[in-house]
Amino acid sequence: xxxxxxxxxxxxxxxxxxxxxxxxxxxxxxxxxxxxxxxxxxxxxxxxxxxxxxxxxxxxxxxxxxxxxxxxxxxxxxxxxxxxxxxxxxxxxxxxxxxxxxxxxxxxxxxxxxxxxxxxxxxxxxxxxxxxxxxxxxxxxxxxxxxx
Amino acid sequence: xxxxxxxxxxxxxxxxxxxxxxxxxxxxxxxxxxxxxxxxxxxxxxxxxxxxxxxxxxxxxxxxxxxxxxxxxxxxxxxxxxxxxxxxxxxxxxxxxxxxxxxxxxxxxxxxxxxxxxxxxxxxxxxxxxxxxxxxxxxxxxxxxxxxxxxxxxxxxxxxxxxxxxxxxxxxxxxxxxxxxxxxxx
Numbered sequence: 001x002x003x004x005x006x007x008x009x010x011x012x013x014x015x016x017x018x019x020x021x022x023x024x025x026x027x028x029x030x031x032x033x034x035x036x037x038x039x040x041x042x043x044x045x046x047x048x049x050x051x052x053x054x055x056x057x058x059x060x061x062x063x064x065x066x067x068x069x070x071x072x073x074x075x076x077x078x079x080x081x082x083x084x085x086x087x088x089x090x091x092x093x094x095x096x097x098x099x100x101x102x103x104x105x106x107x108x109x110x111x112x113x114x115x116x117x118x119x120x121x122x123x124x125x126x127x128x129x130x131x132x133x134x135x136x137x138x139x140x141x142x143x144x145x146x147x148x
Numbered sequence: 149x150x151x152x153x154x155x156x157x158x159x160x161x162x163x164x165x166x167x168x169x170x171x172x173x174x175x176x177x178x179x180x181x182x183x184x185x186x187x188x189x190x191x192x193x194x195x196x197x198x199x200x201x202x203x204x205x206x207x208x209x210x211x212x213x214x215x216x217x218x219x220x221x222x223x224x225x226x227x228x229x230x231x232x233x234x235x236x237x238x239x240x241x242x243x244x245x246x247x248x249x250x251x252x253x254x255x256x257x258x259x260x261x262x263x264x265x266x267x268x269x270x271x272x273x274x275x276x277x278x279x280x281x282x283x284x285x286x287x288x289x290x291x292x293x294x295x296x297x298x299x300x301x302x303x304x305x306x307x308x309x310x311x312x313x314x315x316x317x318x319x320x321x322x323x324x325x326x327x328x329x330x331x332x333x334x
Contacts (some may be wrong), residue, residue, distance in 0.1 A: 008159075012304055029264075030264055096319075100153060103323045104326040104327050105330075110325050111316070127285045129264045129265050130265055130273065132265075133265065136189075136263070137189075137222055137270075138189045139273075139277055140281070143277075143284065145315060146314055148312065
């Protein structure tokens with residue numbers, strides 16, 4: 001069980017970002033299965049569609065068309081079935097106000113989009129490793145806050 | 149009189165498994181013939197008992213030794229971090245080696261191999277987790293928390309807290325308080 005595949009879901013409307021993200025996960029040593037969706041509407045359809053296993057972590061871009069990351073965050077946290085999914089916000093903003101606001105509204109992780117690939121790899125590996133401890137070591141998800 | 153018996157092995161094995169798992173009152177489901185999903189965290193102790201319970205029937209939990217020992221290491225670390233008074237002052241490596249009766253090098257390698265992290269990082273993570281819980285109950289000052297968790301100073305605790313969570317202890321407290329206020333409004 002411990003070394004099982006980690007399911008990762010990313011919602012991002014930027015194609016380059018999705019590509020970098022997938023490549024980064026291919027290169028880190030933790031084994032993951034990555035699923036990509038293109039916007040918030042697609043994300044909510046994916047999550048509420050029966051039969052999809054819930055991801056171990058959801059990476060959520062804040063600025064997306066049709067339905068923003070913040071709207072998705074609020075919907076997920078109010079949905080009985082989905083509310084326990086760890087959510088990592090993935091954003092270009094590094095303002096302390098944005099960070100605090102997303103945490104207050106239920107995000108667990110806040111990642112400022114890095115501008116180079118190696119940093120992205122390092123951050124994702126670290127987030128996945130810590131996130132895994134929340135799944136396997138009974139840590140309290142109510143106080144799971146991580147800012148990178 | 150001789151009775152001649154025919155077995156339906158898959159059914160036999162499944163019933164035995166179910167009987168044993170029910171006896172341990174576990175919340176589980178059989179994901180496949182070879183895999184059982186247990187929907188709770190088992191302590192190392194309970195996992196050992198389950199393992200020997202199954203062994204009576206010739207059923208073995210594959211990778212049992214490794215996972216059981218790793219679970220025991222985690223249990224020992226968590227027990228250590230959550231001690232009522234104050235963390236033990238002895239070196240954690242000798243504390244764990246003593247407690248688990250294995251060489252530290254052995255448990256340390258095994259732990260890294262199975263968990264994606266090192267014992268040292270796991271201890272830091274657990275200590276910060278404990279610090280978070282103490283911070284939100286507001287019963288102790290940050291100076292008292294630092295002392296309790298064996299940090300040499302408040303600055304040392306704050307730095308490690310920032311390294312692990314990316315937040316200062318006060319920002320962490322502010323976020324949790326705001327979340328509570330939002331919940332109360334709702």
